[in-house]
Amino acid sequence: MNWAEFVGTESHSGSPSIAWGEWAEEFQRGQNTNFGGSAVLDRIADGMGVTVELQNLGDAQLCRDLTAHLEHAFSGRPGDWRVSIAGSRAAENWELRVEGPYGFERSYTLSAAAGEHEPTTIRTLVLRLVPPANP
Secondary structure, X not given: OOHHHHHHHOOOOOOOOOOHHHHHHHHHOOOOOEEOOEEOOOEEEOOOOEEEEEEOOOOHHHHHHHXXXXXXXXXXXXXXXXXEEEOOOOOOEEEEEEEOXXXXXXXXXXXXXXXXXXXXXXXXXXXXXXXXXXX
16 A cells, blocks of 8 residues: 555544545645644745745734735745744744845844734835845
8 A cells, every 4th residue: 555545545633534636636725724633824835935934923814914915025036035933922022034045044023012013014124124126
């Protein structure tokens, strides 16, 4: 038995069994984000060369808005970019990290008191941190 048959014939996560090919197609359409019983919500990859990682922010709608704003900010930039924002329940500051081509790295602490947890503000800050896009 090969891996696809193994995955397709048994349910190992307590969820209904689904063939591997069907799961992959549903995942690509955004219909099935569950793999092995754990939701794939902490990493959202985009075809435009930007990966957005959001950890411990506490609000699903905020995460969707942040992802949309950041994808738009990097839509015209060549190369592979990675943006990560890590929140903490113990503190109201978030850590922003931007990595890009040619070893580009920047980090910034986002303060809730200064209003820096809003998607438009974060987008503006990120655009100030990265070099200008080539026209």
